[in-house]
Amino acid sequence: GQSLEQPSEVTAVEGAIVQINCTYQTSGFYGLSWYQQHDGGAPTFLSYNGLDGLEETGRFSSFLSRSDSYGYLLLQELQMKDSASYFCAVRDGRNTDKLIFGTGTRLQVFP
């Protein structure tokens, strides 16, 4: 079957750095996306890796290693507002509009 595995929960303090891992097992692979969802809110797109390596967007970075079927989201200089759930998602076909989402990681940032 197809699956994306993430830790269920991560905790950290303000100003720290946290890494959220995602390992995937899918029939096809055409890129890894990351989404953030605050409680009661809608998922919002954070980043996308189509190729191996690191993509940086401000305090957030995302990394992909296709040979390891693995990626991570790195959050730096954590702020209280970063407390949310984070989902990785895989596009599993070249000509598909379909994303398969991971189970999500709940990040709690403490003062």
Added chain:
Amino acid sequence: ETGVTQTPRHLVMGMTNKKSLKCEQHLGHNAMYWYKQSAKKPLELMFVYSLEERVENNSVPSRFSPECPNSSHLFLHLHTLQPEDSALYLCASSQREKAYEQYFGPGTRLTVT
């Protein structure tokens, strides 16, 4: 209005009722999606419409019926639902060639009694 809007935000319905969820996107996208989000479970893709044509039906029971009259509007018609259908229903849109970057609406919290 900007982004993706959904109505109603909350809906309580009995198992014999018929209701519809509405989604509208103001982003000029050409693909739209329905997802179901239940507690402790990943986002589940239900339907995909690309260029107003349904391209994905993810083994969804027939009591859920989607409709996409144009590229900006998407409906989910509901009838004879079950209590296990209670969930958050999210609509999203994207440019078809950038399906990895989807924009979500706020969702409809559905409770089936």
